[in-house]
Amino acid sequence: MAMAHTIPVAVLFVSVLKVKVSAEFNISVNPSPVAMVTVGSMLWLTCTFDLDGGTLGQLTWRYQDGGIVGSALPTASPPCSTFGPELYIVDCDDLISNKVRLGIRHPVHNDTYNCSVYLSNYTLIGPVSTQVYVIVPVTSVEIQPQTEGSIDIIENLQTQLTCVTNTDRPPARIYWSVGGLNLTSNSVSTVKSTAGGLYSTSSTLTFITKRHMDGEELMCSASNTGEHILANQTLVIKIMHVPDLSVFPTKDPFVVIEGQTNVTLTCVVTGAYPPITYLRWTKNGTTVSNTGVFNFPAITPMHAGIFTCSAYNGVGTPSSKNVTLNILSSPTKPNIIGFTEVTSSTLTVEWKPSNHGYMANIFTITHGCLNCTIIESSFVNMTDSKTYSATLTKLVPQSLYSLNITAVNKAGPSSPLELVVSTPADTCPTPLQRLSPSSVPLLVVGVILITVAVAVFGVSIFIYRKSRSRSGNQQDIPKIPVKFSRQQQPTIDRQQGHLDINQGNNYQELDPNDFSKPSPYEFLPEGGDESSFPNDRDRYEPVDIGQGHAYLQVCDEGNIEYANT
Incomplete structure (x- = not known):
């Protein structure tokens, strides 16, 4: 991870990497222009020179204020020496290779050191400088709001959490993850400068909490020395949600037979965090049970209705599920x-x-x-x-x-x-029988013959009755018009014997063959609705054939259709 963006701009222009004194001589310091070191570690600087065949007179390491902190003199024994040995070390082991190292025991951020070379003829080459950049690694992060081990978050709520680093250098980068899933792209980071050239980084994560996150680890981690994570904090997510309910029976509506016993409604909380504060059954707003079980007495139609199971745990609104109870009674007769x-x-x-x-x-x-x-x-x-x-x-x-x-x-x-x-006798005409075209002439002829027969028969009876009236020895009796009827005459009490036609002379003798026989058909409605067929009543002829049965006969001669009811 490049650190150039974390180094003050002034450091970039401290000195030139190499000083070309002449076409033959050059000197350099490594690392340069910035020498980075982790706080608490020793910093080593190397000064390399090329004298193009010339002779080294002396090499000096100087602090930014110009004071000499170490030197190398080839003619001295030992050739390397320091000023303030508790702070610095000068290494001349590679002097023969034109290299002299300076070791800084307690480097200070932004301090500057330079290297200069003198030839044996006192010609000065240099100085070449470098600046110290002391890295202060991030050592801790803190998720806010502060919690211990776990964090309670309401389900389906947009949540914001902030992670803050301790002071460090350079500024740290913060990473977020939930259950191993990287959510860093959902965060926004800011850097704040503090005393001593240090920084503090904060990152705010915005996400929607889901039920599947329950029990997952939420991690905030940070690094300021590359991708290697130097600090992190982990919390267990606990999703707060309304109670989950299951009701039994599961069928809705729930159909119960009237009179049935041992009928029970059961409501079970399958999940809730935090725990529920109540669980009850109600009907029309009235509590019927303060537990998850409601036992019915023997079922009656009064028990029909909607029963509601509700539970509450302080999150959102109470959870509820309904069961519609239908009471099945025996049907009434059709x-x-x-x-x-x-x-x-x-x-x-x-x-x-x-x-x-x-x-x-x-x-x-x-x-x-x-x-x-x-x-x-x-x-x-x-x-x-x-x-x-x-x-x-x-x-x-x-x-x-x-x-x-x-x-x-x-x-x-x-x-x-x-x-x-x-049921009628077999002699009843075929039901719903239609006349064929060939039978129409026969029907016309039959009607004509019947009409003639009736006319002749009627005249013969009239003549017969009239002749008897004249030939008898009876006195003159007032003439009463005679009407023939196909209706059955009233039944005469057998105890009275035969009716005497001489009593009152109000009756005339009629031929018994003139009377129609009573219908053998019976219709006995029991509990029926007579209003459903009032117009058919006019088509029925009541006839009593004994045994207490009243028979009804209907024949629709116009349509040549017969039905007996």
Whole structure:
């Protein structure tokens, strides 16, 4: 490491390296113009001369004030002598080689020494001078602010540390490292002059503290004699950071079945410096546990909500983690919409989830005829649909079926939606059957024939009834208009016997063939929502066939489609 920049400018111009007295004579001092020596060491100066065949009369070493400190006289014995032997030594061992050395026991910084040569004819050659530069090595550095062995630094904080050397010469260079990584480029150094021609160097390091630096060594080192490090100080970095938390269970939201026991929320501090001052569980700002563990009693819907674990150690703001607790209750039973596409062997049932049935996973459907021992089941997966349907096949015609629909989730099943439905006989027209173009003429002809038959049949009954009225021996009875109806007449109490047509003469005898048979179909809604199909009510004809069952029949002749509900 070059030291020219550390030497006072005046030293650079003290003297000339060589003095050329004539073309034949020269003299030099080594080292020159500056002789560097470490404080406490002896400094040796060498004066070399070339007399070009001439004879040496005397060589003198002089101090900067002109006083002689040593000399060499070839004719003397011994040839070399000193003035003040406790301070200097003159070495004439190489006099025969035209070299004389001066040893300075206690060199003083900036002192100047010169060498002069006299020929035997008293001709003076010189003097040639050199200046003493005493190196004072850096011996210590100090990291500020002062700490003992370790230094606490807050995580992710821009930090500035300063390293200062003791007084030295020349000015020292300071190096920084963290965990062996050189950070000197992040520092700025300044040099300050002190008494006695000494210097003090300070360097300020600016860096962002990171968690990975925790436990690493922070080192400030200095040197003023080259790259060799002469002084250093090492501190262990301790990163101050907010608490690190882990909560269990790790799933969020945490779903718990209503009624479940032994449910626990656990919060663990996995790292914190300095140590935490508190660790607690809260819900809606209310503390429920002052430890990292919260044990629930039997789970109820009231326990649902957001639970927060928080911890604090004085660094920054408290650390926190949330767990959302969802309580899973059994769903409520679905709501019936109705039946569609009912035939003698198939039917389709439609339903929708109840208002609290959104947590269902699947719907199970079981059905079986009332006189059968085999119960069949199927399921429908829960989706985002608002309505669901299932089609049952291979049913027995003209039979009553028990049908249950249940919503199921992890908490269990809902109460079942219980339905009873009747399948029609095989004689019922094919459901959803469309007329082909070739059958239209046949349908027209059939309608015409039926119309004619009804007209003729109606006239014949009228004539028959009228003739009986005239031929009988009865008295004249006021004529009452007769209206024919396809509706079933009221049932007559069997205990009253047959109705006497002579009583009051208010009744006329009607042909029993004029009455339509009651419908064999039944629809028994249980718990269903009738508001979902109010317009269909006008299309149903209630018929009582006994056993307490009310049957409903609907036929949409306009579309040639038949459905029984």
